[in-house]
Amino acid sequence: MSQHHTGSCLCGQVSYELTGEFKKFFLCHCSRCRKTSGTSHCANLFAPGAELTWTSGAEHIRFYRHPDSNFARAFCQTCGSNVPIDAKARGLVVVPAGSLDSDLDIKAQANIFMGSKGNWDDNLNQAPCFDAMPS
Numbered sequence: 001m002s003q004h005h006t007g008s009c010l011c012g013q014v015s016y017e018l019t020g021e022f023k024k025f026f027l028c029h030c031s032r033c034r035k036t037s038g039t040s041h042c043a044n045l046f047a048p049g050a051e052l053t054w055t056s057g058a059e060h061i062r063f064y065r066h067p068d069s070n071f072a073r074a075f076c077q078t079c080g081s082n083v084p085i086d087a088k089a090r091g092l093v094v095v096p097a098g099s100l101d102s103d104l105d106i107k108a109q110a111n112i113f114m115g116s117k118g119n120w121d122d123n124l125n126q127a128p129c130f131d132a133m134p135s
């Protein structure tokens with residue numbers, strides 16, 4: 001079922017609309033995702049055949065391609081937020097889940113590349129939870 005989603009970067013200069021369906025939702029713990037996100041994993045949605053439209057700020061998007069792998073990242077040049085990649089050669093759009101402003105009706109399906117996760121990345125959801133910064 002085709003769905004409509006919207007998203008944007010942190011500073012708001014880059015925004016997009018996506019029409020399509022998310023088929024896969026992976027949390028990737030590889031070293032490249034760890035470096036680029038500064039945290040334990042990237043949360044990426046994969047939408048084959050989806051249509052991505054930049055509604056603002058396309059000129060602010062920059063790309064990084066890792067020289068030794070397929071890893072690529074698109075990000076806002078002002079705030080550094082990850083934004084979707086329209087991987088036309090692969091016929092799909094890769095959307096960083098955190099860039100979405102609309103809600104998802106799909107849950108993460110798998111943690112991948114756990115073999116190269118950080119040694120501190122273990123049962124992170126067992127740490128105590130607070131609604132805001134604890135005092």
Ligand SMILES: [Zn+2]
Nearest residue numbers: 009011076079
């Ligand atoms: Zn931005």
Ligand SMILES: [Zn+2]
Nearest residue numbers: 028029030033
């Ligand atoms: Zn990764």
